[in-house]
Amino acid sequence: MTTAAVVYRSRTGTTRRYAEEIGAHLRAHGIDVTVGSIGDCDMAALGDVDLLLLGCWTNGLLVIAQHPDQPWVAFARDLPRVRGRVGLFTTYRLATGSMFGRMKAELRGRAPEPALELKSRDGRLSTGDRAALDRFVAGT
Numbered sequence: 001m002t003t004a005a006v007v008y009r010s011r012t013g014t015t016r017r018y019a020e021e022i023g024a025h026l027r028a029h030g031i032d033v034t035v036g037s038i039g040d041c042d043m044a045a046l047g048d049v050d051l052l053l054l055g056c057w058t059n060g061l062l063v064i065a066q067h068p069d070q071p072w073v074a075f076a077r078d079l080p081r082v083r084g085r086v087g088l089f090t091t092y093r094l095a096t097g098s099m100f101g102r103m104k105a106e107l108r109g110r111a112p113e114p115a116l117e118l119k120s121r122d123g124r125l126s127t128g129d130r131a132a133l134d135r136f137v138a139g140t
Protein backbone atom coordinates (compact mmCIF):
# COMPACT_ATOMS: atom_id res chain seq x y z
CA MET A 1 0.00 0.00 0.00
CA THR A 2 1.25 3.48 -0.85
CA THR A 3 1.96 5.59 2.24
CA ALA A 4 1.73 9.37 2.57
CA ALA A 5 2.27 12.02 5.24
CA VAL A 6 0.75 15.50 5.07
CA VAL A 7 2.51 17.82 7.51
CA TYR A 8 1.45 21.42 8.00
CA ARG A 9 2.27 24.61 9.88
CA SER A 10 -0.82 26.76 10.44
CA ARG A 11 -1.44 29.79 12.67
CA THR A 12 -5.16 30.33 12.24
CA GLY A 13 -6.41 27.10 10.69
CA THR A 14 -6.56 27.69 6.93
CA THR A 15 -3.46 25.64 6.14
CA ARG A 16 -4.67 22.93 8.51
CA ARG A 17 -7.94 22.72 6.59
CA TYR A 18 -6.02 22.50 3.28
CA ALA A 19 -3.85 19.73 4.72
CA GLU A 20 -6.92 17.81 5.85
CA GLU A 21 -8.55 18.14 2.42
CA ILE A 22 -5.32 16.96 0.75
CA GLY A 23 -5.24 14.01 3.16
CA ALA A 24 -8.87 13.11 2.49
CA HIS A 25 -8.29 13.19 -1.28
CA LEU A 26 -5.28 10.89 -1.01
CA ARG A 27 -7.21 8.55 1.31
CA ALA A 28 -9.97 8.28 -1.28
CA HIS A 29 -7.30 6.84 -3.60
CA GLY A 30 -6.66 4.03 -1.12
CA ILE A 31 -3.43 5.60 0.15
CA ASP A 32 -2.47 5.10 3.81
CA VAL A 33 -2.29 8.77 4.96
CA THR A 34 -1.37 10.55 8.17
CA VAL A 35 -2.09 14.27 8.58
CA GLY A 36 -0.42 16.24 11.37
CA SER A 37 1.09 19.56 12.33
CA ILE A 38 4.86 20.07 12.38
CA GLY A 39 4.79 19.81 16.18
CA ASP A 40 3.07 16.48 16.47
CA CYS A 41 4.28 14.32 13.62
CA ASP A 42 6.66 11.37 13.87
CA MET A 43 9.78 12.91 12.28
CA ALA A 44 11.61 9.61 11.77
CA ALA A 45 8.63 8.14 9.88
CA LEU A 46 8.71 11.01 7.35
CA GLY A 47 11.88 9.62 5.82
CA ASP A 48 10.13 6.41 4.80
CA VAL A 49 6.78 7.46 3.33
CA ASP A 50 6.19 7.19 -0.42
CA LEU A 51 4.59 10.65 -0.65
CA LEU A 52 5.47 13.58 1.62
CA LEU A 53 3.40 16.76 1.43
CA LEU A 54 4.73 19.73 3.38
CA GLY A 55 2.73 22.90 3.94
CA CYS A 56 3.08 26.28 5.60
CA TRP A 57 1.07 29.51 5.61
CA THR A 58 2.56 32.34 3.50
CA ASN A 59 4.46 34.81 5.68
CA GLY A 60 5.77 38.04 4.15
CA LEU A 61 5.05 41.65 3.33
CA LEU A 62 1.88 40.69 1.42
CA VAL A 63 3.30 41.22 -2.08
CA ILE A 64 7.04 40.70 -1.48
CA ALA A 65 9.48 38.71 0.67
CA GLN A 66 7.28 35.69 1.26
CA HIS A 67 8.84 32.89 3.28
CA PRO A 68 7.90 30.03 5.57
CA ASP A 69 7.88 31.06 9.22
CA GLN A 70 10.63 30.17 11.70
CA PRO A 71 8.94 27.05 13.19
CA TRP A 72 8.55 25.57 9.67
CA VAL A 73 12.21 26.36 8.85
CA ALA A 74 13.29 24.65 12.10
CA PHE A 75 11.10 21.65 11.20
CA ALA A 76 12.63 21.44 7.68
CA ARG A 77 16.13 21.51 9.15
CA ASP A 78 15.25 18.59 11.46
CA LEU A 79 13.87 16.37 8.71
CA PRO A 80 15.56 13.02 8.19
CA ARG A 81 16.73 12.26 4.66
CA VAL A 82 13.54 11.89 2.64
CA ARG A 83 13.34 9.14 0.01
CA GLY A 84 9.72 9.65 -1.17
CA ARG A 85 8.21 12.03 -3.69
CA VAL A 86 7.76 15.52 -2.19
CA GLY A 87 4.97 18.05 -2.72
CA LEU A 88 4.53 21.53 -1.23
CA PHE A 89 1.40 23.51 -0.33
CA THR A 90 0.62 26.91 1.10
CA THR A 91 -2.29 29.21 1.86
CA TYR A 92 -2.08 32.94 1.29
CA ARG A 93 -4.10 36.13 0.90
CA LEU A 94 -2.58 38.10 -2.01
CA ALA A 95 0.52 36.48 -3.52
CA THR A 96 2.78 33.51 -2.76
CA GLY A 97 5.77 35.16 -4.52
CA SER A 98 9.00 33.67 -3.22
CA MET A 99 7.26 31.21 -0.84
CA PHE A 100 7.82 27.97 -2.77
CA GLY A 101 11.38 28.97 -3.69
CA ARG A 102 12.20 29.56 -0.03
CA MET A 103 10.61 26.27 1.04
CA LYS A 104 12.60 24.42 -1.65
CA ALA A 105 15.83 26.12 -0.58
CA GLU A 106 15.33 24.82 2.99
CA LEU A 107 14.73 21.28 1.74
CA ARG A 108 17.60 21.12 -0.74
CA GLY A 109 20.05 18.34 0.10
CA ARG A 110 17.55 16.67 2.46
CA ALA A 111 14.79 15.70 0.06
CA PRO A 112 14.19 15.18 -3.66
CA GLU A 113 13.21 18.33 -5.59
CA PRO A 114 9.46 18.87 -4.96
CA ALA A 115 7.24 17.67 -7.80
CA LEU A 116 4.06 19.52 -6.77
CA GLU A 117 3.09 23.02 -5.62
CA LEU A 118 -0.45 23.67 -4.41
CA LYS A 119 -1.79 26.99 -3.19
CA SER A 120 -5.14 28.15 -1.88
CA ARG A 121 -6.69 31.27 -0.39
CA ASP A 122 -9.42 29.47 1.55
CA GLY A 123 -7.95 26.04 2.29
CA ARG A 124 -10.39 24.27 -0.04
CA LEU A 125 -9.08 21.77 -2.57
CA SER A 126 -10.03 23.04 -6.06
CA THR A 127 -10.72 20.88 -9.12
CA GLY A 128 -7.30 21.88 -10.45
CA ASP A 129 -5.68 20.90 -7.14
CA ARG A 130 -7.33 17.47 -7.33
CA ALA A 131 -6.03 16.93 -10.86
CA ALA A 132 -2.50 18.04 -9.86
CA LEU A 133 -2.60 15.71 -6.84
CA ASP A 134 -3.70 12.82 -9.07
CA ARG A 135 -0.72 13.45 -11.39
CA PHE A 136 1.58 13.64 -8.36
CA VAL A 137 0.29 10.30 -7.06
CA ALA A 138 0.68 8.71 -10.49
CA GLY A 139 4.20 10.13 -10.82
CA THR A 140 3.43 11.77 -14.17
Ligand SMILES: Cc1cc2nc3c(=O)[nH]c(=O)nc-3n(C[C@H](O)[C@H](O)[C@H](O)COP(=O)(O)O)c2cc1C
Nearest residue numbers: 010011012013014015057060061062091093094095
Ligand atom coordinates in the same frame (compact mmCIF):
# COMPACT_ATOMS: atom_id res chain seq x y z
C1 LIG B 1 2.27 38.33 9.58
C2 LIG B 1 1.54 37.87 8.33
C3 LIG B 1 2.16 37.99 7.11
C4 LIG B 1 1.50 37.60 5.93
N1 LIG B 1 2.14 37.73 4.74
C5 LIG B 1 1.46 37.39 3.60
C6 LIG B 1 2.09 37.58 2.33
O1 LIG B 1 3.23 38.03 2.20
N2 LIG B 1 1.38 37.25 1.22
C7 LIG B 1 0.09 36.75 1.30
O2 LIG B 1 -0.51 36.48 0.27
N3 LIG B 1 -0.50 36.52 2.49
C8 LIG B 1 0.14 36.84 3.64
N4 LIG B 1 -0.47 36.63 4.85
C9 LIG B 1 -1.79 35.96 4.89
C10 LIG B 1 -1.68 34.47 5.31
O3 LIG B 1 -0.67 33.79 4.57
C11 LIG B 1 -3.00 33.74 5.07
O4 LIG B 1 -4.01 34.36 5.81
C12 LIG B 1 -2.91 32.26 5.42
O5 LIG B 1 -3.99 31.57 4.83
C13 LIG B 1 -2.90 31.98 6.92
O6 LIG B 1 -2.81 30.58 7.10
P1 LIG B 1 -3.17 29.88 8.50
O7 LIG B 1 -4.63 30.14 8.76
O8 LIG B 1 -2.91 28.44 8.24
O9 LIG B 1 -2.29 30.47 9.55
C14 LIG B 1 0.18 37.04 6.01
C15 LIG B 1 -0.44 36.90 7.26
C16 LIG B 1 0.22 37.32 8.43
C17 LIG B 1 -0.46 37.18 9.77
